[in-house]
Amino acid sequence: MVGIVSYGGYIPTLRMERSVIAKAWGRGALKGERSVANNDEDSVTMAVEAAINCLKEKDRQEVDGLLFASTTPVYREKMNAALIGTAVDLNREIATVDYANSLRSGATALSAAIDTVAADSAQQILVTAADTRSGYPKSDQEQLFGDGAGALLIGKNDLVATYEGRFSISNEMMDVWRNSEDKYVKQWEARFVTGQGYTAHIKEVVNGLLNKYKLSTKDIAKVIIPAPDPRSHFSLSKLLGFDGETQMQDPLLSKVGHCGTAQPFLMLAAALETAMPGQLILMATYGDGADAMLFKTTDQVKKQVNLRTVKTLLDEKLIFTSYARFLSYKEIIEAQPGEPFRLLPSATVSWRERSSSLRCHASRCKKCGLITYPIQRICYNCSSKDEFEEIRISDLEGKVFTFTKDNIAGRSDDPVVIQTVVEMAGGVRFYGLMTDFDASQIDIDMPVRLTFRRFYEGAGFQNYFWKLKPILNGGDN
Amino acid sequence: MGKSIKDEVAIIGMGCTQFGERWDVGLEDLAIEAAYEAYEDAGIEPKDIEACWVGTASAPLIGIGGTTIANGLKLRNIPIIRNENWCTTAHIALIEACIGVASGLYDVALAIGVEKLKDTGYPGLGTGRGMSPVLEARRTAPGSFGLIGKRYFNACGLTDEQGKELIGKIAVKNHDNGSLCPKAHFHNKITLEKVVKAPIIAWPLGLFDCCGNSDGAACAIITSKELAKKFRPDPIYLKGFGIAMDSLLPHARPDFDWMRFESLITSSRKAYEMAGIKNPREELDVAEVHDCFTITELAIYENFGFSPWGKAKEDVESGFFTRSGGLPVNVDGGLKCFGHPVGASGLRMTYEIYKQLQQKVDNQKRQVKNPRLGLSHTFGGPPQISAVAVFGNEIG
Known part of the structure; x- marks a missing residue:
């Protein structure tokens, strides 16, 4: 059997009330707060945090591969996964790969890891995902996006959840995108994006998965579906026939925001932390198509205690109140330069x-x-x-x-x-x-x-x- | 243990520039200003100089060698050795020049320290030390010495407020002294309230706990004891010296307590031993120590044996280190009032001791009564490097 050996999330400690952003623009505030990567954090550092969180008490020498998924990698050319693997202090004799360009790339990396372990090409593969996406200043996305990371260790032994199967479709449409030179996420009209893109494709893969494995909605204990906004998430759960209270996993939008490729990983970590043995967990992700994956928890799920649970990460926070600094940290505005540092990196x-x-x-x-x-x-x-x-x-x-x-x-x-x-x-x-x-x-x-x-x-x-x-x-x- | 060179060499002339923001002069101009005062003081000509040691610190990695002084002072065809050793740069140049004369190789040697800080475009010494782009990349001078503060206060049972007042009194004292020193950068007297309420640079160090950023140069001419009196009736003799640097950045040193600095203890004890000093608190008449920050001067009191361990507070409060106290320290205003053009400071401090021992300071209001023995000292780097020199106005 292949499955999840351990899991770990990471949420930046800085959180900003969405009303701070709204007030700066004299517009309406969305509810809650969003996470903000500190000025010394990026997708690589957050992935390292999540990976170390995931690897508590695991022998790092036994990890055979490190996959990194992000739409906001630090480097366009140069492998981010190699840097992450080194900081996590993994063996040098491992495979490292970057997955990119789609919010679904985390799930894609996860599928690749599962298939590789299933094929006995590796014993354990660590999959990380992290994002720090920027919405246009003043946009809803500026408030809705958050920063975060997640990590899953895939292997064959001591599993907390077994992998049961998946259903995927690929789709071409211009709904949400960034050109190579763009700083901000672009999107087409919201009704088209949500209706024909997100909702339609998630529905298709969730139903496809349930049909493929002859399951009904009631068989699923926890449903993990990241969402661009709370309303789309709510509508989708009703459309799919899942109970919002008991089955739908909180997409963390009110406390963290949408953290791109990391969102399903964070939600899966939160779901596993509270799962009971023998439960089915469905995870669906969207982006240029959709994936639905099915996991079943084992008796081990109760024993797993990672370094910092999602609940702990949510509670570990410092309230960040400066919109000006937010813009500067996100490299949207350039603050007056300080004294130059005398030592250039070499x-x-x-x-x-x-x-x-x-x-x-x-x-x-x-x-x-x-x-x-x-x-x-x-x-x-x-x-x-x-x-x-x-x-x-x-x-x-x-x-x-x-x-x-x-x-x-x-x-x-x-x-x-x-x-x-x-x-x-x-x-x-x-x-x-x-x-x-x-x-x-x-x-x-x-x-x-x-x-x-x-x-x-x-x-x-x-x-x-x-x-x-x-x-x-x-x-x- | 090698031989002592106590009384073997003497300073026969010194020069010191006006310290401050010398926008209109460059490194070579500063060197000329200090050197020509020293030539006149010693009654020598540039051609009499047989070897030169130059201290300058914050220059680019390469290109400021002895040639800068050869060019500026037109000292031709003699060895000119550049020394860079953090804040002790000038002291070590001076000590090396003394060793050079003591060796018998040279009759007359020049030691000069010069620094042009105000050409960098920013105040302060900048951020980043050493060579590693990460390990010390964000180190600053106040940030490093500030680390002593909290630990000292904690160990001595002082609240943050009490600690700040204690070090603040050192700033008040040095500014009072600096007000009587024409060549200092700053001449303003300050109140304790002003020190304590000043903007914080690196807590607990506020603006007035930090030395200024200045340009300056100072210079000494050294000869042997046999020749000294041929040049002047009142040469000042080198009684002893000590240089010590501990290994490993103190930040990384296991068990380091941030109060006892081995380099301070070792360098001072070596100097005392050569000078024959048993009790520095009683025997020294005047001292210039490294007050880059007020907390540094406080730590030096104890590490040098001027005060018993943990008792510097009592001495500060009783005024023991003021001009009228038992051991006047930094009577010219110190780095606090001169600023700290890194490569010049050790020689500038020695200039004050030299003038004090000759009873020829430029403002007699700060002249210490009948001093016999004086000490100058710099301490720097991570901080882990210290250089001490003791001088006297009589042989024996």
Whole structure:
């Protein structure tokens, strides 16, 4: 049997009330809030977060492949999945692939992973999906979209849900699209898009799947259908004959927004977190056609506890109130430049230092046991040379040893940087910048964890590194 | 342990430019201003100089070598060695020049520190240190030294407000001193209230806890003890020095407490040992220490043994380090009032000690009474590098 071994979502900590956007434009507000990727987050960093969340207590050496799906990849040419796989500290001998260009690409990647494992070409494949789409300023989409990521580990053993089958159709129509140079999502008239595109195709694949496996709507415990807006979701559930209260999985539109390729993954994670053994879960996704997939939960589903549940992720939030900063973070407006950073990224340095900088490896002295980050060839304590082993510290938590709120080291649209020295488990010290913080809450001994973030751009590419993130709400669930 | 060079060499002339925003002069002009004052002070000609050590820090990666000084000062066909060692740049150039003369290779050597910060287009030293595009890419000077603050306050049981007032008093003291120093960049006296309420640069460091950003140069002419009195009746002798740098960025050092800095402790003890100082608090008459930020000066009091560990607060509050106190520190206003043109500062501080020991400071209101021993010091980088020099006006 093939199926889902584990799952994990990621929702950026920053959330903005939709009324903030509406007020800036003097227009009506849609209900609720949306997630906002911080200025150091993108589809790659969010995918890394989701992947690490998914891989809690899993042996990362046993993952044979990493697939990444996004309509907003960081690079157009250069594989984003290779970067994600390195930051997640997966084996080098794995297959990495980017899937792109459709909101359905997450489901497509998932199907590919399932088929590959079923064919015994791989034992375990990690599928990630992340998006940070932008709607036109003032548009409904600007309010409705959110940012997020999800990850699913596909394998054969210790499954929380088995894969039962799928039904897919491909379709060509200009309903929602972006040209290669476009920043914002374009769409045709809403009634055409919803009626002939989304609703018609989801209906076709859901009914196709039910017919193919001789099931009725009542057999399905949880129905996962991402939706562009709450109204379309509500209408579709009635059309399909599912009960909105008991069967339809919350599309998270009121708390997160529509996060593109990641939406079905986040919803599936939320569904699995609360599922009972032996339940059928149907997941349908739309984009240039549609896919419906069927999963059945196992007894393991009750045991699965990922690092941070969707509920925890929803609760871990900081309210973001600046529309000006939102526009700047989304690269819609350009804020006054700050002081230039003196060190441009260097491709060669980034490559040489990838074990420390990307994989987050420290050195542990084989002679005296001292752990230092970054990797030191000569031990700071006992001076033994090249007698160390690399250990990953990105999973460790730590406590703030000392910090300063530096008002000059940041970007001009986000100038306050918390320079932080942290003592982590095992005594290893990590010096870094804090992210996703409430400056008034920072103190010595505050618990923090590491998170992979975009550091700054220069030399024509993005520089990534690890940052320190306060553990909100008392930490893990 | 090698031999001591206590009293082996002496400074026979010094020069120091006006510090400040010197928009109208360049690096070479600053060097000329400092060097020609020193030539006149020593009564020598440029042709008498046999070797030169130049300290300059924030220059481009390549291209500012000894040649800059050769060009500017027209010092031809002698060795000119450039030193860059963070904030201790000038001190190490000076110490190397002293070692050069002590070796017997040269009779007269020049040490010069020069920095032109105001050509960069931005205030401050900029963001980013070292060579790694990630590990130190967002480091700033106030951000690094600010890390000492919270830890010190926490360890000493001070509230944030008490801590800010404590370091604020150091800023008030140094500005009071700077008001009496014509060559300083800033001459304004400030109140504690103004210090505490100033905009924050890197908490707990506010605007007045940070040194200014200035242009400047300073210069010393060194000769052997045998020749010193041929040049002037009151040469100033090198009593001892210490240079130390710890390995590994302190941020990454396991067990580092952010209060005890090995480089400060080691460099000062080496200098005391060579100078024969047992009790610096009692024996030193005047000191110029590295007050890049007020918290740095506070940490130095304890690391240098000027105050017992954890007791610097009492000394600050009793005025022990003011001009009329037991050990006047930064009597010319320090980096606080001169600003910190990185490669010049160590020699600028030594200039004050030199003039103090000769009792020839340019404003006698800040002259310390009958000083015999003085210390100058810079501390910098991550911070993990420290250089100390002790001087006296008599042999023995």
